Amino acid sequence: MTDVHLEMKPIGFVRSPYQTTAQIPRGLGAKHEAEGVLEIKPELEAGLTDIEGFSHLYVLWAFDRAEGFDLLGAPPSDNRQHGVFATRSPRRPNPIGLTVVELLRRDGTRLHVRGIDMLEGTPILDLKPVLSKVAPDNLRTGWLGEAEQARKTSG
Amino acid sequence: MTDVHLEMKPIGFVRSPYQTTAQIPRGLGAKHEAEGVLEIKPELEAGLTDIEGFSHLYVLWAFDRAEGFDLLGAPPSDNRQHGVFATRSPRRPNPIGLTVVELLRRDGTRLHVRGIDMLEGTPILDLKPVLSKVAPDNLRTGWLGEAEQARKTSG
Numbered sequence: 175m176t177d178v179h180l181e182m183k184p185i186g187f188v189r190s191p192y193q194t195t196a197q198i199p200r201g202l203g204a205k206h207e208a209e210g211v212l213e214i215k216p217e218l219e220a221g222l223t224d225i226e227g228f229s230h231l232y233v234l235w236a237f238d239r240a241e242g243f244d245l246l247g248a249p250p251s252d253n254r255q256h257g258v259f260a261t262r263s264p265r266r267p268n269p270i271g272l273t274v275v276e277l278l279r280r281d282g283t284r285l286h287v288r289g290i291d292m293l294e295g296t297p298i299l300d301l302k303p304v305l306s307k308v309a310p311d312n313l314r315t316g317w318l319g320e321a322e323q324a325r326k327t328s329g
Numbered sequence: 330m331t332d333v334h335l336e337m338k339p340i341g342f343v344r345s346p347y348q349t350t351a352q353i354p355r356g357l358g359a360k361h362e363a364e365g366v367l368e369i370k371p372e373l374e375a376g377l378t379d380i381e382g383f384s385h386l387y388v389l390w391a392f393d394r395a396e397g398f399d400l401l402g403a404p405p406s407d408n409r410q411h412g413v414f415a416t417r418s419p420r421r422p423n424p425i426g427l428t429v430v431e432l433l434r435r436d437g438t439r440l441h442v443r444g445i446d447m448l449e450g451t452p453i454l455d456l457k458p459v460l461s462k463v464a465p466d467n468l469r470t471g472w473l474g475e476a477e478q479a480r481k482t483s484g
Contacts, residue, residue, distance in 0.1 A: 178452055180391050182335040182423045185414075214414075218422065220400035223412030227471020231414075234389070234425055236335050245375035257378030259340075259369075259456040267373065268337045268454045270389055272427070297333055299423045301414040305470055315460055316382020 184297035185221075186214035186283070188235065190290050195239075195264075198291055201250035206273075210290035212298055214283040226280045230304035231287070236297045237269035252321040260316060271296075274304060339452035340376075341369035341438070343390065345445050350394075350419075353446055356405035361428075365445035367453055369438040381435045385459035386442070391452045392424035407476040415471060426451075429459060 189211035192198050199205060212233065214222060225231070243265045246255045258266055275287035285301075315322075344366035347353050354360060367388065369377060380386070398420045401410045413421055430442035440456075470477075 178339065178391070178393060180337040180393075180424075180452070180454075182337060182425075184333065185422050218400060221413040221422070223401060223410070223415065224472050225412055225415040227469065227474075228415065229469035232427060234423075234427070236333070238333060238335075245373060246378060255378070257380055258376040260378065260380040260383065260458055262457060262460075266455060267340050267376070268389075269335075270337075270425070270455050272387060272389070272457055297335070299335075300421060300425050302417060302427055303415055303471065303473070304468065305417075305473060306468070313459065313461070314382065314384035316458065317379050318458070318460060319382070 182236070182299055184236070184299065185218055185301070186212060186298045188290065188292045188294065188296040188298060189213055190292055190294040190296065192290070192293050195293065198293070206289045206291045208290040209278070209286065209288050212285040212287055212301070214285065214298070216283055219283050222280065222283065222285070225285070225301070225303070226277065228277060228303040231275055231277055232302040232304060233273045233275055233298060234300040234302070235271045235273070235292055236299055237264040237266070237271055238297050239293065240264040240269050243267050252317055254317065256317050270299065337391070337454055339391070339454065340373055340456070341367060341453045343445065343447045343449065343451040343453060344368055345447055345449045345451065347445070347448050350448065353448070361444045361446045363445040364433070364441065364443050367440040367442055367456070369440065369453070371438055374438045377435065377438065377440070380440070380456070380458070381432065383432060383458040386430055386432055387457040387459060388428045388430055388453060389455040390426045390428070390447055391454055392419040392421070392426055393452050394448065395419040395424050398422050407472055409472065411472050425454065
């Protein structure tokens with residue numbers, strides 16, 4: 175319960191087609207089909223052993239170009255304000271991003287993946303295998319579900 | 330591409346029924362049905378606005394009682410060695426844990442959840458809504474799938 179400070183160091187960097195945040199698809203219906211490479215540091219290569227058996231990976235990464243945070247904000251998919259922990263806003267108390275990517279192939283320490291939504295050069299903090307379909311059929315998606323529904327009925 | 334160091338600070342702490350790692354179900358077929366509370370710091374309460382609309386949350390947390398890391402290790406579900414990034418081992422270069430929990434109810438800054446697999450007092454780094462079923466039907470789960478299959482055919 176001590177208020178520890180944790181220090182994190184990149185395990186590698188993202189090679190992405192996106193140079194600026196404006197290039198990244200955002201908001202309702204945004205599709206992340208971009209391909210890129212997760213370049214892991216050579217000294218960590220053994221940690222990738224057997225990773226190619228998994229079709230999907232969680233990538234934990236750092237919003238290294240975000241500064242500060244907002245507890246409330248309006249995401250691109252809605253014009254109402256929501257709590258930061260109910261959104262994927264980059265302006266978070268701990269600027270960690272989470273993306274699920276499809277692993278296309280591994281080439282040594284280079285993981286070729288689909289589903290990139292990070293900027294070029296983004297520091298990678300961790301990789302984990304996706305072990306199961308994490309969400310059941312009765313998933314509720316709060317304000318986002320409402321915003322999607324509103325778009326459908328108005329379209 | 331600079332080798333940044335990132336400093337993280339807990340946004341709150343986990344109230345868990347588990348006091349020691351030995352009490353946490355591990356390995357193949359382990360079910361995480363334990364209920365617990367995510368206690369978020371009072372000054373961050375506005376960041377929880379609307380979170381109760383989501384049925385499932387990603388919890389990013391710190392393995393604060395793990396020290397150091399192993400690039401290769403044998404998880405409880407298999408007797409073969411696998412790369413740390415192909416497992417959920419606590420001994421990781423950046424000791425970040427990721428758990429999907431079901432949000433049962435919110436009581437101010439206390440989120441009552443099901444699916445706890447962290448120790449009592451674990452520092453929470455971030456919360457994010459689960460927005461979609463992350464993995465498709467054709468999910469492949471590598472060595473874990475093989476180990477599960479082996480257990481089924483031997484049973």
